[in-house]
Every structure is written in structure tokens, then in C-alpha cells.
Amino acid sequence: MRKILLPALLFISCFELTAQADVAKLKEKAAAAADKMEAKTIAWRRDFHEYPELGNRETRTAKIIAEHLKKLGLDVQEGVAKTGVVAILKGGKPGPCVALRADIDALPVTERGDLTFASKQKTTYNGQEVGVMHACGHDTHTAMLMSVAEILAGMKSEIKGTVKFIFQPAEEGPPEGEEGGGYLMVKEGVMDNPKVDAIFGLHIWTHIEVGKIHYKSGSLMASSDWFTIKVKGKGSHGSQPWAGIDPIQVSAQIIDGLQAIVSRQSELTKAPVVITVGKIHGGVRNNIIPEECIMDGTIRTLDSDMQKEVHKKIKLTAEKIAEASGATAEVTIDTKTLVTYNTPELVKKMLPTLQTTVGANNLVETEWVTSAEDYSYYGTKAPSFFFFLGGMPKGKDSKTAPPHHTADFYIDESGMKTGIKAFCDLVFDYMNMK
Numbered sequence: 200m201r202k203i204l205l206p207a208l209l210f211i212s213c214f215e216l217t218a219q220a221d222v223a224k225l226k227e228k229a230a231a232a233a234d235k236m237e238a239k240t241i242a243w244r245r246d247f248h249e250y251p252e253l254g255n256r257e258t259r260t261a262k263i264i265a266e267h268l269k270k271l272g273l274d275v276q277e278g279v280a281k282t283g284v285v286a287i288l289k290g291g292k293p294g295p296c297v298a299l300r301a302d303i304d305a306l307p308v309t310e311r312g313d314l315t316f317a318s319k320q321k322t323t324y325n326g327q328e329v330g331v332m333h334a335c336g337h338d339t340h341t342a343m344l345m346s347v348a349e350i351l352a353g354m355k356s357e358i359k360g361t362v363k364f365i366f367q368p369a370e371e372g373p374p375e376g377e378e379g380g381g382y383l384m385v386k387e388g389v390m391d392n393p394k395v396d397a398i399f400g401l402h403i404w405t406h407i408e409v410g411k412i413h414y415k416s417g418s419l420m421a422s423s424d425w426f427t428i429k430v431k432g433k434g435s436h437g438s439q440p441w442a443g444i445d446p447i448q449v450s451a452q453i454i455d456g457l458q459a460i461v462s463r464q465s466e467l468t469k470a471p472v473v474i475t476v477g478k479i480h481g482g483v484r485n486n487i488i489p490e491e492c493i494m495d496g497t498i499r500t501l502d503s504d505m506q507k508e509v510h511k512k513i514k515l516t517a518e519k520i521a522e523a524s525g526a527t528a529e530v531t532i533d534t535k536t537l538v539t540y541n542t543p544e545l546v547k548k549m550l551p552t553l554q555t556t557v558g559a560n561n562l563v564e565t566e567w568v569t570s571a572e573d574y575s576y577y578g579t580k581a582p583s584f585f586f587f588l589g590g591m592p593k594g595k596d597s598k599t600a601p602p603h604h605t606a607d608f609y610i611d612e613s614g615m616k617t618g619i620k621a622f623c624d625l626v627f628d629y630m631n632m633k
């Protein structure tokens with residue numbers, strides 16, 4: 200028995216070592232290709248940056264993406280979730296289906312600064328004339344994924360499985376009254392046919408130095424809900440409040456009550472909760488108590504059960520506080536994104552990969568983030584891993600780096616190579632692990 204076992208074990212471990220060496224060679228080849236095509240990646244990014252398009256309106260961007268993917272010989276689907284593009288690369292060998300996702304939309308922000316490729320685009324947004332800017336770095340995501348597609352298409356015969364490239368519109372939210380984004384991509388079946396076994400996504404981050412990757416297992420980014428509370432009272436003269444029911448004063452109590460949900464009713468050691476009232480409107484004149492006051496706000500949670508609990512509590516708090524004063528409160532809550540959840544088993548399995556891509560010192564475990572991502576919807580359909588990629592120039596202070604969504608937002612383009620290599624390495628390792 201022992202005599203047979205030992206050679207068998209030796210054979211298996213030799214086989215594994217050879218397989219590992221083969222994968223390492225693939226990664227080297229992909230990395231060399233990423234370096235070689237850096238100028239092309241940058242040129243794509245600059246073009247998208249100069250001509251940004253808002254959510255569900257990314258027709259020029261989508262056309263450039265689709266033409267490139269078709270040239271690579273991929274099976275390309277256009278018009279997914281309005282302006283999305285999905286491409287399938289069938290490898291030369293059988294294996295799992297790995298999806299990679301990039302978002303392609305820009306924001307209604309007027310760009311400042313003197314980049315030669317700065318955006319001069321303008322549009323009307325919510326009735327206002329505004330500039331359009333890639334102020335969240337989605338231009339880099341698009342350019343990176345186009346590069347990954349080119350590299351992997353060039354290595355087709357060595358790929359064990361299928362790669363699905365997802366170029367998603369409207370991550371920042373569709374225009375009012377329209378559906379869109381990750382939610383609609385999933386609804387239109389992007390995770391099926393072929394069924395995705397694992398999905399990876401990244402976000403370039405202006406507060407992380409280039410060459411670094413930040414990750415977190417489990418919840419990473421918050422769910423985002425938008426809420427409106429309409430308080431109805433009774434109008435009266437400002438000098439005689441007892442003759443009416445003051446919806447402004449009731450709203451003030453409700454705002455206080457909402458903060459008590461965070462500070463007194465939520466188990467904050469489990470996960471953070473944020474409730475913000477960002478807009479309040481009621482009344483037209485100083486001595487008139489109006490009939491109505493309307494508040495708009497956002498809720499952020501990092502645990503989906505807590506998200507549901509907070510919804511119930513906001514409703515109860517607003518309604519009961521209003522009732523105590525003889526007013527009514529009507530609460531509507533609209534879920535924009537879910538919690539971006541990184542499947543712990545997948546993260547554990549793939550961390551050595553990222554460690555090899557960037558080096559142990561450059562792979563950093565991060566904290567919860569209370570901003571949100573509609574990438575979260577893909578995670579409801581397959582094991583998922585989303586991480587942050589460094590986009591801040593080396594030596595800069597992360598505290599003073601202009602934040603995402605602002606006019607001075609800036610990305611060091613040399614960070615894109617790392618993202619391309621990370622995606623390629625994840626694909627190769629995942630496919631060879633199964």
C-alpha cells in the first residue's frame with residue numbers, strides 16, 4: 200500500500216508544481232502585455248475623460264467599447280440595461296465562468312484644473328446647465344477592462360473557461376424615472392447564460408497610493424437608500440400656533456428621532472448606521488405656519504438585516520412622532536444599492552493572488568466604507584470580490600487628495616497597470632484552482 204502511495208503522492212505534487220509554474224508563466228505573459236499596452240490604456244482613458252457621458256446616456260462610450268471587443272473576436276452584446284456592453288471570451292480549455300465588471304458613466308460635475316484632456320462637455324441635469332466629468336474614475340475602469348479583454352483574448356487558447364466582461368452603465372444612478380445600473384444588468388440576466396461562477400470588480404480610489412490594493416472580507420461598502428418624509432400639519436398664523444399643527448416643528452422632532460435610531464437603537468458594534476437628512480423644505484414666509492414640510496435623506500448600513508430594521512424604525516419613528524402632535528408623516532424609502540458584500544471564502548482563496556500581484560506590503564486590509572456601489576447587485580447571484588485600487592500619486596497625502604465626485608478629482612494613470620494585472624491574475628488563478 201505504502202509503496203503505491205508514495206509514488207502517487209510524488210506524482211500529484213510534481214503535477215501541482217508544474218501546474219503552478221504554468222499559471223505563473225501565464226501571469227508573467229499578461230503582465231508584460233499590460234506594460235506594453237500602457238500607452239493605449241492611457242489613450243482610451245483620456246478619450247473617455249474628455250468625452251464623458253451621464254448614466255443611461257453613454258452611447259459614444261458604449262460604441263467604442265463594443266467596437267474594440269468585436270475586433271478582438273469576442274461574442275458581444277450591446278444595449279444591455281440600456282447602454283451596457285457584455286462580451287464573452289470562450290477559452291480554449293473547459294472551465295468555470297469568471298465575470299469582470301467595469302462601470303462606464305460620468306457625473307454632473309464641472310471639471311476644474313488644466314489637464315490637456317479635461318472635459319468641456321455640458322448637459323442639462325435636473326433642469327440645470329452643468330458640466331459632465333468622470334469625477335469618480337469610471338473612465339479608468341473602462342480603459343482597464345478593455346485592456347484586460349485585449350490581453351486575455353490574445354491568450355485565448357491558454358484560458359481554462361469563460362470570461363465575461365461586463366461594462367455597466369449608470370452606476371451613479373439612472374436619470375429620474377428610469378431604471379438602470381447594476382440592478383438592471385442583473386435583472387436582464389447578465390449573470391446567466393453562461394452562469395457566472397465568480398465575479399470580480401474594482402474601484403480606483405483617489406485616497407490610496409498607486410500600486411496598492413485595499414480589500415475587506417464580508418461587508419465592504421454600505422447599502423444606500425433614499426427616503427422622503429412628508430409631514431402634514433395644519434396651516435395657521437405664525438402668531439397663533441395653537442390654531443394649527445406646525446409641520447416644521449414636527450419635522451424637527453422627527454430629525455432628532457431619526458438620530459436616536461442610530462445612537463440608541465442600532466447595535467453599532469455589529470455594523471455602523473448613518474441616517475442623514477440632506478434636504479428640508481416647508482413654508483414660504485416667516486409668519487405663516489405651513490401645511491406641509493418635506494424632508495429627503497439617505498440611509499447607509501453595512502448589514503442587510505440592520506438595513507431592514509432601520510427602514511421599519513424610520514417609518515415608526517416618523518409616524519408616531521407626527522401622530523403625537525396631531526400631524527401625519529408619510530415615509531417612502533427607495534433602495535438604491537445593497538451592501539457590497541465580499542464572499543469570505545472567495546476572498547480567502549484569492550488573497551494570495553493579489554498578494555503576488557502587488558506584493559504583501561501593498562495589499563492592505565481596510566475598514567468599512569459608508570459610500571455605496573451598485574456592484575452589490577452582482578453579489579446576490581454569485582460569489583463576489585470587490586476591492587479598491589490605488590489612484591493617488593505616490594508621496595501625496597491622502598487627507599488632502601481631492602475626493603471623488605468633486606471638480607478637482609485626479610487620478611494617477613500609472614495605477615491602471617496594477618488593476619489590469621490584478622484582474623488577469625485573478626482570472627488565471629481562479630480558473631486553475633477549480
Ligand SMILES: [Zn+2]
Nearest residue numbers: 335371603604
Ligand atoms: Zn461615484
Ligand SMILES: [Zn+2]
Nearest residue numbers: 335337370402
Ligand atoms: Zn464610482
